[in-house]
Amino acid sequence: MDELMRGRVYGADHDDPDPGPRPGRAYRELVAGPLDGLLLDVTGWPEDRLREPVALPTEIGAYGPGGHAQYAPRPGDPRRWDWRGDTP
Template sequence: MDEADFMRGRVYGADHEDAGPRPDRAYAQLVGGPLDGLLLDVTDLGADGPREVALITEIGRYGAGGRALYARRAADALRFDWRGDTPGAP
């Protein structure tokens, strides 16, 4: 199993021991980029939540502390598409 297969179905930011989705939470799928296939917990974001998110990742273009930028799809609020990477805060 390669790294991409290992990460699919896992929740972004969750503890490695408990990285699967929970039935009492709502998730959006991250599509493309370094976090492709991960699930983003959107339970507390609601339908009017942020249209874009910058998620910390070590596997993006900028390495440790960099961020992967994802934007919510207009036609599908449960999918966030990758828009690129950005360096972390100085």
């Protein structure tokens, strides 16, 4: 888990002097795609929600501003969520 604690959190402001994870929060590592290496804060998410794919807004995906990057939990390692593609 220490390895995950070094990354940047998805949604952190670009000028945030400390965009990393916070103690006491739960994160998932985003793997591949436009958000590769970012951490998604899932603190407070119910268990069933943690098993479902998510579509995260991003300006750097295939569809530019207004687009979404889709990620889903990796089978066998749910702490890592793999990129499934971009959508408008």
